[in-house]
């Protein structure tokens with residue numbers, strides 16, 4: 001995972017340039033804060049290959065990890081989606097899937113680089129229904145972090161005391177196949193949020209595992 005120094009320096013320069021702007025700069029007709037902001041936004045939020053995401057990961061020493069998706073437990077996926085469509089500009093044709101294996105209805109869309117999943121249990125007593133009833137409210141259920149190598153990531157976490165949690169859909173502990181990659185869950189939460197790790201499939205692996213459906 002290498003990255004050309006010039007690109008990185010270029011991005012750093014843009015960030016530093018933006019951070020160093022003062023109020024006077026914004027009043028100066030020669031500076032265009034919108035343009036500066038846009039260049040940062042483009043640099044950070046445009047879809048790009050993993051090896052170009054250094055600007056995001058270096059700041060937090062995440063070693064190539066990024067947020068694959070955030071999953072919210074909701075009572076009604078279509079109603080929750082409508083709020084995002086009405087107030088936040090999410091596309092009207094955002095997908096809503098019913099997954100028979102896990103008995104979930106999920107609205108899926110992207111906000112920048114991050115995939116949102118609004119997850120509704122189709123049955124009373126399902127994973128998300130139980131979660132909402134236990135807490136008394138809807139909310140952020142888990143964050144899935146993409147990792148370059150799930151076996152190494154799990155080894156590292158376990159060396160620090162992490163333990164593996166059973167996947168609610170597959171009844172498996174540790175790394176196992178899901179539709180988009182190998183995933184594993186940890187018993188430990190971060191700030192009250194469940195942790196899922198995923199090694200996202202390469203296009204070839206995606207083809208190999210395309211029969212894995214219905215999570």
Ligand SMILES: [Zn+2]
Pocket residue numbers: 167168169170171172176177178183215
């Ligand atoms: Zn699973």
